[in-house]
Structures are given as C-alpha cells and as structure tokens.
Amino acid sequence: MKQFSEHLQNAINSGESKVNKNSLHRIAQALYGGFFIGLAFVFYVTVTTGTKEAHWGMIHLVGGLVFSLGLILVVLFGMELFTSTVLTAVACIHGRVSLSRTLKCWVEVYVGNAVGALILVALVTGAGVNLVAGGEWGINVIGISLHKLHHTWSQAFFLGVLCNIMVCLGVWLAYIAKDTGTKAMLIILPVALFVATGFEHSIANMFMLPLGLVFKEVIPTDVLLAHGYTAEVLESLNIGHVISANLIPVTLGNIVGGAFFVGLGLLGTEKLSGARDPKEVPAAESAPVNTAVSAK
Numbered sequence: 001m002k003q004f005s006e007h008l009q010n011a012i013n014s015g016e017s018k019v020n021k022n023s024l025h026r027i028a029q030a031l032y033g034g035f036f037i038g039l040a041f042v043f044y045v046t047v048t049t050g051t052k053e054a055h056w057g058m059i060h061l062v063g064g065l066v067f068s069l070g071l072i073l074v075v076l077f078g079m080e081l082f083t084s085t086v087l088t089a090v091a092c093i094h095g096r097v098s099l100s101r102t103l104k105c106w107v108e109v110y111v112g113n114a115v116g117a118l119i120l121v122a123l124v125t126g127a128g129v130n131l132v133a134g135g136e137w138g139i140n141v142i143g144i145s146l147h148k149l150h151h152t153w154s155q156a157f158f159l160g161v162l163c164n165i166m167v168c169l170g171v172w173l174a175y176i177a178k179d180t181g182t183k184a185m186l187i188i189l190p191v192a193l194f195v196a197t198g199f200e201h202s203i204a205n206m207f208m209l210p211l212g213l214v215f216k217e218v219i220p221t222d223v224l225l226a227h228g229y230t231a232e233v234l235e236s237l238n239i240g241h242v243i244s245a246n247l248i249p250v251t252l253g254n255i256v257g258g259a260f261f262v263g264l265g266l267l268g269t270e271k272l273s274g275a276r277d278p279k280e281v282p283a284a285e286s287a288p289v290n291t292a293v294s295a296k
Contacts (some may be wrong), residue, residue, distance in 0.1 A: 008090075008270055010175045011263070015091030018080070019105045026080055026105065030112025031119070033074050033081040038120035038207035040070025042129070044195065049133050049140045057196075064192030070204075071167065071191050072184045075174050082110045082203055082254070083164050084171045089259035090267055110202075110251075117207035125214050138215045139227050142237075145212025148205060149236045153249050156200055160253020161261065163199035166190040167254075168262035202251040209242045 018026075043066040051059045074081045085106060092102040124130075130138025151159065170190035177183040194201070216224075216237050224234070236245075 015088035031116035034113030034116025064195035068191035160250035161257035164257030
C-alpha cells in the first residue's frame with residue numbers, strides 16, 4: 001500500500017506540473033502528441049491492409065501492438081496527449097491546481113493534438129500514401145473511417161470510456177517503471193487491448209477521420225465504386241457527422257474513462273484503505289517525479 005501511495009503521489013505531482021506548464025510549451029508538446037498518435041495509426045493501417053482473408057483476431061492483435069508505438073513515443077519523449085492529460089483531475093481534486101487552470105490545460109492539449117494530427121494528414125496526403133499496395137492502403141482508410149461512424153452515440157461514448165481506461169492504466173504503469181525499456185514494454189499491452197478490440201480514442205480519430213474525408217475526395221470515383229463505396233455509402237463520411245457522431249461522444253467518454261474510472265477511481269481505493277492522504281505527505285517524503293512521464 002505504501003508503494004501505491006508513492007505512485008499516487010507521483011501522479012499528483014505530475015498533474016500539478018502539467019497544469020502549471022506555460023501555454024506555448026504545452027501546445028508545442030501537444031502538437032507532437034497528436035502527430036505521434038497519427039503515426040501510430042499510419043502503422044496500423046499498413047499492417048492491416050490486404051488482410052481480409054486473415055484471422056480477424058490475430059490481425060487486430062498485430063495492429064494493436066504496432067499502434068502502441070504512438071503512446072510509447074508520447075511518454076518517452078515527454079509530449080502532451082489529451083487522453084492522458086485528463087489524469088490531472090487527481091491533482092485538481094487535491095487542491096494542488098484550480099479547476100479553471102485544469103480545464104484550460106485540457107483545452108490547449110486537445111487543440112494542439114488536433115493540429116498535430118491534421119499536419120500529419122496533410123503530409124500523408126501529399127506523399128500519396130493512399131497509393132501504397134496498389135491503392136489498397138487508401139481504401140483501408142475509407143473502410144476504417146466508415147466503421148468508426150456506424151456506432152450509435154451511446155456506443156461511441158462507452159467505447160471512448162473503455163479506451164481511455166486502458167490508455168491511462170498504461171500511463172499509470174509508466175509511473176511505476178524505473179527505466180525507459182520497462183516503461184515502453186508496460187505500455188504495449190493496454191494499448192494493444194483497446195486497439196484490437198475497437199475501443200475509440202479521440203485523438204487517433206482526429207487523424208483517421210479527417211484522412212478518410214480527404215481520401216474520399218482524392219481516390220478516383222471508379223476505384224471507390226469498385227470496392228462498393230457508392231455515394232450513398234460514403235454519405236456519412238462528412239465533417240458534421242464526424243464531429244457529432246464520433247468526436248464529441250468519444251471525447252466525453254475518454255474524459256470519463258481517464259479522469260473518473262482511473263484517476264479518481266484509483267484515488268478512491270486509496271482513500272478507502274485509510275492510508276495517509278497524499279496531499280498531506282511532505283515534499284521531502286514523496287517519491288521524485290519521473291520527468292519523462294510528468295512532462296507528458
């Protein structure tokens with residue numbers, strides 16, 4: 001229990017540090033956070049392209065494993081990612097940072113992640129990556145994007161909750177690890193679980209769905225029709241629907257999963273144990289914050 005209290009203290013200190021960071025620094029790191037998660041989705045699309053006849057579970061497992069590169073890069077480079085930034089709720093509930101500053105932090109990271117993801121969309125489109133594997137790469141993006149838009153609002157919300165439970169558990173494991181290699185290894189399976197099962201990550205979707213919107217216009221109509229993507233089928237792939245049917249419910253779900261189920265939930269287990277409140281632990285007694293994670 002003492003060990004868990006130390007990890008909780010690290011999480012509180014990390015949250016305080018993240019919220020008190022200056023805005024330009026935070027946004028710059030968030031740009032890279034969104035960019036790195038987008039790169040992970042590029043990797044995912046590549047390994048799942050041309051696998052229609054393969055075993056569904058194994059292909060999605062491989063896709064989940066390679067997608068974990070995104071969170072590994074974010075954590076090890078100390079960048080900002082909205083889905084893990086919501087863990088700052090722990091520092092907020094302890095009075096270490098104000099609610100207004102915490103929400104400002106969340107908004108800046110969210111916007112920065114979105115810009116970083118969209119920069120990668122432009123690069124991938126400009127590079128003609130949709131033509132990889134005889135054009136199957138781009139068609140795979142269309143299929144993934146449409147799949148993300150077929151959920152009901154409530155399904156998207158709960159898929160977002162489940163996703164960020166796993167993301168934040170992975171980040172919490174990184175608080176526990178002492179060395180870089182162990183941090184990377186501990187992150188892999190939580191991320192692989194949420195990706196392989198199809199849980200929804202708001203920042204990943206900020207890359208994939210805009211990429212689908214672009215490819216819908218870039219890929220020739222005859223190629224789309226050859227894969228069954230008629231105008232009627234592609235009708236749901238529009239900006240308004242992307243925002244209302246996916247990004248809004250998934251973002252809200254990510255907040256609930258990370259801030260409440262993981263952050264405040266784990267804090268609650270500590271409270272029930274009767275252990276000393278982390279906010280009462282003098283700074284000299286608290287474990288040092290791991291800089292690679294606290295900056296994330």
